[in-house]
Amino acid sequence: MKDFVYNGLATRVIFGTDTLKQLADEVKRLGISRPLVLSTPHQNSEAERVADLIGREAAVIFSGAVMHTPVEVTQEAMKVVEKTGADGLIAIGGGSTTGLSKAIALRTDLPQLIVPTTYAGSEMTPILGQTEDGRKVTLRDMRVLPETVIYDVSLTLELPVHLSAVSGLNAIAHAVEALYARDRNPVTNLMAEDGIRALARALPQIVRNSLNVEARSDALYGAWLCGICLGCVGMALHHKLCHTLGGMFDLPHAETHSVILPYAMRYNMKAAPEAAEKVARALSVDNAATGLRNLTREIGAPLSLAAIGMPGERIGEAAVQAVSNPYWNPAPVTEPAIRALLTDAFDGGWRD
Structure with missing residues (x-):
């Protein structure tokens, strides 16, 4: 056996079918009282479903995530964070939404709970790719590693x-x-x-x-x-x-x-x-x-x-x-x- 180094990443993973039902408990476990719920415009209905699960009066929705995490979109989301006093992030969707959550976490160090609906995999990494002026730059920072990921197989059944x-x-x-x-x-x-x-x-x-x-x-x-x-x-x-x-x-x-x-x-x-x-x-x-x-x-x-x-x-x-x-x-x-x-x-x- 050759010498090697393995760095394990400390993300809590909940995997199964209908596991979204555990969302509210996980939000409480992370100490989040006013989450910002993120999605793409296309998945706004999923964001609303998440907001309903944790209490619509407590959640704020931003459905502006897009591919490649352009910094101008992150800046718009940051305005919402600052205006509402959000103390945590919940992202539902694919890599675009996860990327936006990470970009906000990089700037705020807010806790993240990710609910993937595709097979992107970025929810398990401390890696963020951001795009500015036509150039995508990748960075690695432990602040962008999500604290919790909920994998719910039932959410992928409608994935085209x-x-x-x-x-x-x-x-x-x-x-x-x-x-x-x-x-x-x-x-x-x-x-x-x-x-x-x-x-x-x-x-x-x-x-x-x-x-x-x-x-x-x-x-x-x-x-x-x-x-x-x-x-x-x-x-x-x-x-x-x-x-x-x-x-x-x-x-x-x-x-x-x-x-x-x-x-x-x-x-x-x-x-x-x-x-x-x-x-x-x-x-x-x-x-x-x-x-x-x-x-x-x-x-x-x-x-x-x-x-x-x-x-x-x-x-x-x-x-x-x-x-x-x-x-x-x-x-x-x-x-x-x-x-x-x-x-x-x-x-x-x-x-x-």
């Missing part, structure tokens, strides 16, 4: 099939990069492989029957494991590219991850053979990159950057920005190689 697919691939990406992370360790390796396995098993079943409770439970369990991996070890090329593209072109977050994932795996396979072997084993295939590509196709997720709105004439500009700040990756990161990767991903071209 397409969002289930791309959100699940986003979660898998966390685990894939954890397997070749510079600070990987045996504990996160186990969680990563099992997380990939659970999601790869569940997602095709969800596509066939979105109300399959067992598959939904497996997917949420897998997303939780992958989220822990994201929080415990560093990420590399895949996440750097996705943050670059998302910040530059305002591309949909989960869809960007789903497109880039097979290409990033292919880029790193020779430099990280042990990770590639674990990914392939979790997918029950021989080739990790091709297996991820085939899973993407099987569940109907987008296969090209062109399909999700990236302007092809700006591939070179994206490659330059992606390599502008050096970062660790198993395989060397060069502008020509990244340009080639992005060109393939833009066209959706694939070569084994």
Whole structure:
């Protein structure tokens, strides 16, 4: 056994079906008396449901969360915090809402209770990505790690099939990069492989029957494991590219991850053979990159950057920005190689 360091993260997790019923008790346990309830505009009804569970007179709702956590939205939410005297945060939704909660917590250190309705996984991490002036910047700070997460399988039953697919691939990406992370360790390796396995098993079943409770439970369990991996070890090329593209072109977050994932795996396979072997084993295939590509196709997720709105004439500009700040990756990161990767991903071209 090689020497390693494992940093466990202290987030309380409640997992099951109909666990949202425990929300009011958890709010009290955190000592929150006037929570700010966060959601996207689309999920305002879920925010209202949360407010009803804890007492509408005590809660304040802000339904302005959007993708990539732009700082101007955070500033608007901060005005509400200051005006109402909110003493805690409750976020219900996906990565956009969790991101806004974290951005507020970074500035206030208010306690957070997160109720995920997708498979984003960011609720399990001390990581925040914020966008300003077309550039997404990622930071790690323990102030943004949520105190409590309530996973309620029943809340994912109405998640549209397409969002289930791309959100699940986003979660898998966390685990894939954890397997070749510079600070990987045996504990996160186990969680990563099992997380990939659970999601790869569940997602095709969800596509066939979105109300399959067992598959939904497996997917949420897998997303939780992958989220822990994201929080415990560093990420590399895949996440750097996705943050670059998302910040530059305002591309949909989960869809960007789903497109880039097979290409990033292919880029790193020779430099990280042990990770590639674990990914392939979790997918029950021989080739990790091709297996991820085939899973993407099987569940109907987008296969090209062109399909999700990236302007092809700006591939070179994206490659330059992606390599502008050096970062660790198993395989060397060069502008020509990244340009080639992005060109393939833009066209959706694939070569084994």
